[in-house]
Amino acid sequence: MSGSAIGTDSPAAEMAAATPTVTQKDQWMVESQVFHTYQHYSSLPSKAQAVLLELQRDKHMEFLTKGLRQLGPSFSVLDANRPWLCYWIIHSIALLGDSVHDNLEQSAVDFLNRCQDPEGGYGGGPGQASCFAILYVFYRIDICFLLPHLATTYAAVNTLTTLGGYRSLSSINRMHHGGEIDVRACYTAISVASALSILDDELVQNVGNYILSCQTYEGGIAGEPGSEAHGGYTFCGFATMLLINEANRLDLARLIDWVVFRQGVEGGFQGRTNKLVDGCYSFWQGNKVLKELLSLTRLPIVGREVEGGFRDKPGKNRDHYHTCYCLSGLSAAQYSYSEDADSPPLPRAVLGPYSNLLEPIHPLYNVVLERYYEAYEFFSRR
Numbered sequence: 114m115s116g117s118a119i120g121t122d123s124p125a126a127e128m129a130a131a132t133p134t135v136t137q138k139d140q141w142m143v144e145s146q147v148f149h150t151y152q153h154y155s156s157l158p159s160k161a162q163a164v165l166l167e168l169q170r171d172k173h174m175e176f177l178t179k180g181l182r183q184l185g186p187s188f189s190v191l192d193a194n195r196p197w198l199c200y201w202i203i204h205s206i207a208l209l210g211d212s213v214h215d216n217l218e219q220s221a222v223d224f225l226n227r228c229q230d231p232e233g234g235y236g237g238g239p240g241q242a243s244c245f246a247i248l249y250v251f252y253r254i255d256i257c258f259l260l261p262h263l264a265t266t267y268a269a270v271n272t273l274t275t276l277g278g279y280r281s282l283s284s285i286n287r288m289h290h291g292g293e294i295d296v297r298a299c300y301t302a303i304s305v306a307s308a309l310s311i312l313d314d315e316l317v318q319n320v321g322n323y324i325l326s327c328q329t330y331e332g333g334i335a336g337e338p339g340s341e342a343h344g345g346y347t348f349c350g351f352a353t354m355l356l357i358n359e360a361n362r363l364d365l366a367r368l369i370d371w372v373v374f375r376q377g378v379e380g381g382f383q384g385r386t387n388k389l390v391d392g393c394y395s396f397w398q399g400n401k402v403l404k405e406l407l408s409l410t411r412l413p414i415v416g417r418e419v420e421g422g423f424r425d426k427p428g429k430n431r432d433h434y435h436t437c438y439c440l441s442g443l444s445a446a447q448y449s450y451s452e453d454a455d456s457p458p459l460p461r462a463v464l465g466p467y468s469n470l471l472e473p474i475h476p477l478y479n480v481v482l483e484r485y486y487e488a489y490e491f492f493s494r495r
């Protein structure tokens with residue numbers, strides 16, 4: 114899909130003509146150069162080097178589909194993160210403009226359905242409560258005992274939105290009671306309620322006051338009142354304030370200052386003061402939500418381009434979380450200059466060849482934009 118976003122009269126044709134042939138050795142040279150850059154805090158790769166940074170879509174797809182298959186034929190691996198793994202992998206695949214095979218899609222929908230609590234919300238997997246987990250492990254009794262949780266509910270709803278279609282969207286029961294208290298919980302609850310068109314005054318009551326109480330003296334937002342400001346929670350807090358139309362209550366000038374100063378000289382963002390940059394903050398901090406900052410956004414090139422997948426920083430192992438958020442941050446940066454989703458980004462907004470262009474995301478929910486529209490249509494009519 115990404116390729117088709119390039120118009121015939123697009124300046125991408127110019128860029129494509131200028132793109133040199135890239136060997137695997139070039140790829141490694143560029144990556145090791147960036148690694149060197151990262152180690153010594155000097156400068157970003159030059160334009161000539163950047164043009165060699167071609168996204169290895171096939172390798173990323175291989176890594177991602179292998180990850181889904183490793184969950185087992187009915188996603189039976191015992192891991193409380195399975196709804197998150199589904200989201201990180203399936204959203205990454207959608208960002209690459211690809212889709213999962215129909216039988217894997219069916220397994221994902223069935224699995225998430227088994228994680229769903231009859232009262233609403235999703236747990237980390239069927240059989241997550243300890244005594245029932247023992248039954249599950251020893252007797253393979255999939256009794257669907259659930260411990261619904263806001264974070265896994267967000268992951269499940271975003272996965273089902275990304276899969277799209279009647280089978281997937283109609284499997285969501287739009288009810289849930291209770292939950293934990295912090296800024297991530299505010300975001301996951303408000304994001305899910307908004308995406309499913311069930312946001313109401315009762316749910317929104319006091320949420321803005323709570324988030325205001327988490328904005329720190331530095332200007333960023335902490336997970337709880339009195340804690341340190343952090344990029345992940347700053348995204349959650351700010352996105353929530355936008356979703357409930359209360360963003361202007363925050364001290365936006367200090368918030369912007371805080372985010373700008375989180376950008377490292379090597380490109381990319383650190384999550385908090387005096388910490389190292391990490392690829393996932395390219396989404397949490399570099400996202401279009403913080404629009405004023407977009408012209409400053411640069412991505413650390415942390416792809417494991419030969420084997421597929423992305424990682425926190427060079428030297429670390431690849432994982433599905435960082436693959437999801439590096440690709441999400443990359444997409445946000447690529448579309449940062451675009452006025453609307455219908456006009457494809459200019460080549461200068463796409464690091465490397467124009468074929469690196471990913472699908473656009475909805476910056477508040479972090480699902481591919483067209484899947485968000487489909488879900489919006491679906492739920493706003495029910």
Ligand SMILES: CC(C)=CCC/C(C)=C/CC/C(C)=C/COP(=O)(O)OP(=O)(O)O
Nearest residue numbers: 297343345346349383384385388389391397
């Ligand atoms: C919706 C959703 C999933 C939200 C999650 C938001 C998020 C990423 C919160 C970050 C939590 C946190 C304090 C990480 C610090 O990890 P660290 O100390 O290992 O990292 P650091 O050195 O970069 O701070």
Ligand SMILES: [Zn+2]
Nearest residue numbers: 391392393425
């Ligand atoms: Zn990270």
